[in-house]
Amino acid sequence: MRIAFTTKGDKWESMMDPRFGRTEYFLVYDDKSKEVTVYDNTDVQGEAHGAGPRTATELFKLNPDILITGNGPGGNAGTVLEKAGIEVYIGAGQMTVKEALEAFLNNKLEKI
Amino acid sequence: MKEIVVISGKGGTGKTSITASFSVLAGRDAILADCDVDAADMHLLLEPDFANPGDFYSGEVSEIIEDKCTQCGECMKVCHFDAISLIDAKHRIDPVSCEGCGYCTHVCPENAIISRELNVGKCFVSSVKTGTKMVHARLGVAADNSGKLVAKVKNEAKELAVKLGKKYVLVDGSPGIGCPVTSSLTGADFVVLVTEPSVSGVHDLKRLYELVKKFRIPAGCIINKADLNSKTSQSIIDYLKEENILYLGSYKYDLAFTRAMTEGKTIVEWDGANSISLSIKESWEKIKESLL
Amino acid sequence: MKIAIASGKGGTGKTTLSTNLSVFLSETEKVVLVDLDVEEPNSGLFIQGKLLSEHIQYKEIPEWVQEACTLCGECQDVCNFNAVIQLGDSIMVFPELCHSCHACSGLCPVGALPMKPKEIGLIRKYKYNNLDFVESRLNIGEEQSTQLIANTNHFTDENYNNDYIKLFDSPPGTSCPVIEATKGVDYVVLITEPTPFGLHDLKLAVDTMRDLNKKFGVVINRYGIGNDDVIGYCEEENISILARIPNRRDIAELYSRGELLYDKVPEFGSEIISLWNNIRKEVEAE
Ligand code: SF4
Ligand code: SF4
Ligand code: SF4
Numbered sequence: 014m015r016i017a018f019t020t021k022g023d024k025w026e027s028m029m030d031p032r033f034g035r036t037e038y039f040l041v042y043d044d045k046s047k048e049v050t051v052y053d054n055t056d057v058q059g060e061a062h063g064a065g066p067r068t069a070t071e072l073f074k075l076n077p078d079i080l081i082t083g084n085g086p087g088g089n090a091g092t093v094l095e096k097a098g099i100e101v102y103i104g105a106g107q108m109t110v111k112e113a114l115e116a117f118l119n120n121k122l123e124k125i
Numbered sequence: 126m127k128e129i130v131v132i133s134g135k136g137g138t139g140k141t142s143i144t145a146s147f148s149v150l151a152g153r154d155a156i157l158a159d160c161d162v163d164a165a166d167m168h169l170l171l172e173p174d175f176a177n178p179g180d181f182y183s184g185e186v187s188e189i190i191e192d193k194c195t196q197c198g199e200c201m202k203v204c205h206f207d208a209i210s211l212i213d214a215k216h217r218i219d220p221v222s223c224e225g226c227g228y229c230t231h232v233c234p235e236n237a238i239i240s241r242e243l244n245v246g247k248c249f250v251s252s253v254k255t256g257t258k259m260v261h262a263r264l265g266v267a268a269d270n271s272g273k274l275v276a277k278v279k280n281e282a283k284e285l286a287v288k289l290g291k292k293y294v295l296v297d298g299s300p301g302i303g304c305p306v307t308s309s310l311t312g313a314d315f316v317v318l319v320t321e322p323s324v325s326g327v328h329d330l331k332r333l334y335e336l337v338k339k340f341r342i343p344a345g346c347i348i349n350k351a352d353l354n355s356k357t358s359q360s361i362i363d364y365l366k367e368e369n370i371l372y373l374g375s376y377k378y379d380l381a382f383t384r385a386m387t388e389g390k391t392i393v394e395w396d397g398a399n400s401i402s403l404s405i406k407e408s409w410e411k412i413k414e415s416l417l
Numbered sequence: 418m419k420i421a422i423a424s425g426k427g428g429t430g431k432t433t434l435s436t437n438l439s440v441f442l443s444e445t446e447k448v449v450l451v452d453l454d455v456e457e458p459n460s461g462l463f464i465q466g467k468l469l470s471e472h473i474q475y476k477e478i479p480e481w482v483q484e485a486c487t488l489c490g491e492c493q494d495v496c497n498f499n500a501v502i503q504l505g506d507s508i509m510v511f512p513e514l515c516h517s518c519h520a521c522s523g524l525c526p527v528g529a530l531p532m533k534p535k536e537i538g539l540i541r542k543y544k545y546n547n548l549d550f551v552e553s554r555l556n557i558g559e560e561q562s563t564q565l566i567a568n569t570n571h572f573t574d575e576n577y578n579n580d581y582i583k584l585f586d587s588p589p590g591t592s593c594p595v596i597e598a599t600k601g602v603d604y605v606v607l608i609t610e611p612t613p614f615g616l617h618d619l620k621l622a623v624d625t626m627r628d629l630n631k632k633f634g635v636v637i638n639r640y641g642i643g644n645d646d647v648i649g650y651c652e653e654e655n656i657s658i659l660a661r662i663p664n665r666r667d668i669a670e671l672y673s674r675g676e677l678l679y680d681k682v683p684e685f686g687s688e689i690i691s692l693w694n695n696i697r698k699e700v701e702a703e
């Protein structure tokens with residue numbers, strides 16, 4: 014299983030980014046290989062329009078099964094994620110990435 | 126650190142005056158962000174020093190490099206915004222009509238068209254009279270008030286709040302229900318809806334709350350000028366109960382708001398004992414409490 | 418004659434002024450009021466006329482023809498608004514984000530993205546006593562209000578000839594929608610309040626109007642609150658003050674109930690009359 018996080022940095026101790034469309038980074042954790050991939054999304058952050066769908070396609074390329082974020086993606090991005098079959102869990106906006114993973118594993122996050 | 130966003134749909138409800146009052150009450154505990162792109166007025170009450178100006182770019186326009194252009198006319202054929210015209214036997218792009226779609230740049234056989242990012246205004250990180258910092262922007266005429274500017278202003282404010290170890294980020298949110306207000310809401314911990322008991326006020330409140338709901342952010346509501354129509358005010362209170370929105374108080378219709386503003390002050394500074402000042406303090410306490 | 422009623426920000430009394438002025442004028446003239454505040458059309462809350470007709474408005478968006486597509490990715494690369502994206506082996510279009518520029522459609526090597534009409538809003542025609550009223554409403558979630566405003570202007574030109582006085586309730590602010598809404602009007606009425614906020618927003622609106630080379634004048638709403646700085650500014654800048662609407666509690670109360678004012682509050686009615694006389698003078702001048 015590959016779990017993606019919207020984050021403000023590239024470490025487990027980094028804060029989560031509560032935003033989806035304009036998130037600074039994605040951190041993807043593969044729970045089998047224990048590998049972590051970091052994707053820099055700052056390019057999209059600077060888009061005037063349509064940051065949501067753009068970010069969603071970038072995320073799609075990282076091939077995650079699950080996304081953990083803060084508020085949850087808006088309408089357009091939500092459509093892409095649904096189509097891509099990525100499950101979305103929200104409510105981790107104010108945690109570190111590590112805390113978010115723990116919260117997810119303990120079923121503390123809400124699924125949308 | 127908690128982010129509080131104040132929004133109201135349409136203007137004229139007293140949103141900015143109320144946000145500025147909260148800023149005074151929060152004092153050094155909060156970093157302020159003015160995201161009201163249509164009417165960035167908070168600076169009129171908080172005396173920022175317009176420090177650290179940075180250029181802000183949003184959107185693009187296309188430009189023809191005259192030396193490279195062979196006047197073939199391909200660009201004009203594809204532009205759907207009538208932005209390209211033939212003037213004195215030369216193809217020209219009118220920057221006001223150009224939508225920045227880039228279609229022309231792809232069809233020009235000479236690669237004679239380039240896109241230029243539009244400088245639409247300046248962004249400041251000011252010191253204000255309440256002893257803290259405020260992030261705000263000044264947009265040029267006809268600038269595109271995109272969600273990007275709002276995202277930038279909010280982001281800088283949040284980063285600053287983390288760096289300086291502040292408790293709150295207090296945001297004067299954007300008007301309407303479009304892209305800017307969506308950007309204002311993303312990442313917020315609490316939303317304050319300011320409304321008034323008029324037909325249009327109620328109409329806007331409901332439309333706006335539909336949007337807030339999608340973000341699943343806890344919300345509270347202030348009814349300003351409540352006594353102008355007590356029946357409608359009561360129906361708003363009923364609506365709040367139904368929707369589980371925290372009722373933050375009803376303020377009287379009072380010119381004191383304006384009098385304070387005329388002196389460049391928030392009402393809580395102008396007359397702390399005024400009934401509205403007391404109500405604002407009460408609302409602020411309720412907001413803080415619900416964030417614990 | 419075409420007159421736009423505008424303001425630097427919302428909530429300054431734009432709708433109150435447009436509805437009252439148009440109903441008042443319609444007692445003696447042929448008038449059409451057009452609500453161009455398409456994101457939040459509020460005039461209809463004050464004028465409950467008889468619905469005459471409805472006209473769905475469209476914009477063009479690309480539609481993906483899967484069978485023809487070679488998944489080359491060109492469309493995603495050329496769209497500057499992130500309105501078309503490639504997701505694995507499918508192409509998705511986001512109608513709300515699309516600016517209808519035709520780039521993806523025209524540049525698709527195999528013609529797999531033909532442009533098709535998509536609903537973006539609705540224009541409704543009403544009759545209220547003698548007044549013609551056109552309301553234009555953008556669908557929720559749609560972000561391209563400029564296109565609908567342009568459509569509505571076109572609709573008004575086609576449906577009402579030049580014998581009509583045409584009043585346009587414009588969207589607030591100083592960005593693209595206002596510019597579209599004031600295109601082609603003879604005169605712009607800017608409404609403001611005599612407060613520091615009002616003055617600040619008025620200055621931005623004045624700059625915009627000057628940039629666009631428009632003739633304009635100012636109405637001061639809630640006159641009596643605040644200070645005289647707006648008046649001072651107008652005098653300095655040689656801007657005509659067309660009317661001063663007094664600040665009164667009964668006006669605020671009637672407004673909150675969605676009622677018209679000109680026939681109920683004489684002090685308001687007389688300002689509407691002098692406003693109209695002043696507008697006429699200004700438009701006919703030169
Ligand atoms: S960028 Fe688009 S709108 Fe601007 S001139 Fe080129 S084709 Fe026209
Ligand atoms: S397509 Fe290029 S070369 Fe042809 S007229 Fe336009 S700018 Fe000039
Ligand atoms: S440009 Fe045309 S062929 Fe290429 S991916 Fe897009 S729709 Fe398919």
Ligand code: SF4
Pocket residue numbers: 226478479495496497498499500501510514515516517518519520521522
């Ligand atoms: S028509 Fe233009 S804006 Fe719309 S999807 Fe195609 S390229 Fe993007």
